[in-house]
Amino acid sequence: MSNKAARFETVCVHAGRKIDPATGAVAPPIHLSTTFERSPDYSPEGYVYSRSGNPNRAELEACLAALEGGAEAVAFSSGSAAAAAVFQSLKPGDHAVVSRDAYHGVLRILREVMTGWKLGVSYVDTTDLAAVKAAFTPATRLLWVESPSNPLLKITDLAAAADLARRAGVLAVCDSTFATPALQNPLAFGMDLVMHSATKYLGGHSDVVGGALVAREAGPGTERLRFLQGTLGAVPAPFDCWLILRGTATLNVRVLAQSANALALARHLEMHPKVEQVFYPGLESHPQHALAKRQMRGFGAMLSFCVRGGEQAAVRAASRVKLFTRATSLGGVESLIEHRASVEGPESPTPKNLLRVSAGLEHVDDLIQDIDQALA
Numbered sequence: 001m002s003n004k005a006a007r008f009e010t011v012c013v014h015a016g017r018k019i020d021p022a023t024g025a026v027a028p029p030i031h032l033s034t035t036f037e038r039s040p041d042y043s044p045e046g047y048v049y050s051r052s053g054n055p056n057r058a059e060l061e062a063c064l065a066a067l068e069g070g071a072e073a074v075a076f077s078s079g080s081a082a083a084a085a086v087f088q089s090l091k092p093g094d095h096a097v098v099s100r101d102a103y104h105g106v107l108r109i110l111r112e113v114m115t116g117w118k119l120g121v122s123y124v125d126t127t128d129l130a131a132v133k134a135a136f137t138p139a140t141r142l143l144w145v146e147s148p149s150n151p152l153l154k155i156t157d158l159a160a161a162a163d164l165a166r167r168a169g170v171l172a173v174c175d176s177t178f179a180t181p182a183l184q185n186p187l188a189f190g191m192d193l194v195m196h197s198a199t200k201y202l203g204g205h206s207d208v209v210g211g212a213l214v215a216r217e218a219g220p221g222t223e224r225l226r227f228l229q230g231t232l233g234a235v236p237a238p239f240d241c242w243l244i245l246r247g248t249a250t251l252n253v254r255v256l257a258q259s260a261n262a263l264a265l266a267r268h269l270e271m272h273p274k275v276e277q278v279f280y281p282g283l284e285s286h287p288q289h290a291l292a293k294r295q296m297r298g299f300g301a302m303l304s305f306c307v308r309g310g311e312q313a314a315v316r317a318a319s320r321v322k323l324f325t326r327a328t329s330l331g332g333v334e335s336l337i338e339h340r341a342s343v344e345g346p347e348s349p350t351p352k353n354l355l356r357v358s359a360g361l362e363h364v365d366d367l368i369q370d371i372d373q374a375l376a
Contacts, residue, residue, distance in 0.1 A: 079197025
């Protein structure tokens with residue numbers, strides 16, 4: 001179906017899917033074959049080898065491109081693999097400007113892998129557009145923003161950042177994992193690429209790992225990403241593609257319900273005597289609330305808060321939850337809580353008393369009750 005032919009809810013259900021012509025099956029079959037028969041003259045025709053192409057991956061990529069309103073999607077075995085492909089598409093000696101508040105796995109790729117690539121990196125607060133512009137050099141080829149950011153839920157002005165990048169001849173990329181296509185479409189604001197950890201909301205059930213890049217325009221850039229996808233072999237398995245595609249069908253209803261729970265939790269925690277600060281763009285107290293309201297259709301299901309009493313008080317509260325699950329990751333139907341600095345390690349810049357919450361689909365009153373007893 002065309003990505004402009006229907007409203008978002010309909011795209012979630014139908015994009016990338018078709019009735020199986022062989023059996024009439026409504027749910028797409030899983031194609032586990034690693035190799036495919038070639039034509040008698042060996043001319044390129046259809047699928048050849050599952051690392052370079054697979055029917056389930058093609059269905060997923062068509063769906064993701066439609067969800068983001070992009071020209072082409074490239075699916076990967078994880079969000080980290082998708083992010084790494086973007087940086088590996090650059091040349092040694094190139095320079096990137098990267099959001100300082102970003103997923104620690106991306107920052108780890110840059111600091112522990114790409115330094116050997118001789119990639120120059122400047123880390124900035126991308127909510128400060130003057131700082132972004134000042135960080136550009138003649139060697140800058142990439143601007144990487146994350147909005148909302150992990151774990152402080154900062155909001156970057158996507159249109160303004162994309163405009164700065166365009167004027168400088170720089171590729172603009174947005175990690176939109178926290179927002180999901182249900183709430184935000186960075187390509188519509190001028191971003192060139194949008195990245196997702198499909199493990200999170202796209203899969204939505206804590207049972208599959210995947211990643212994706214969606215491009216506003218197809219061309220040499222997407223060809224390079226496709227080359228890296230196949231050559232380095234960072235491809236999702238057919239069953240993983242099938243699971244993520246299944247998850248996208250309920251993406252809209254899940255994210256809207258989870259976002260409503262997150263907003264209620266954030267408002268409750270903002271008034272809690274044991275809480276110092278709440279980070280959630282849906283709160284009027286958030287410094288970029290007006291911007292979030294302007295460029296998002298909802299505020300998402302992720303929030304963080306700082307517990308009074310320091311690190312020990314935060315860890316103690318996390319240890320006392322009964323309904324929340326203490327676990328890394330996010331986007332599943334169950335609510336998760338974690339002491340983020342412990343997960344990121346001793347060099348983490350995250351406040352030591354910060355707890356990060358992924359709101360699930362439980363009744364919000366039960367979630368509030370659990371948080372209250374944990375903080376008591």
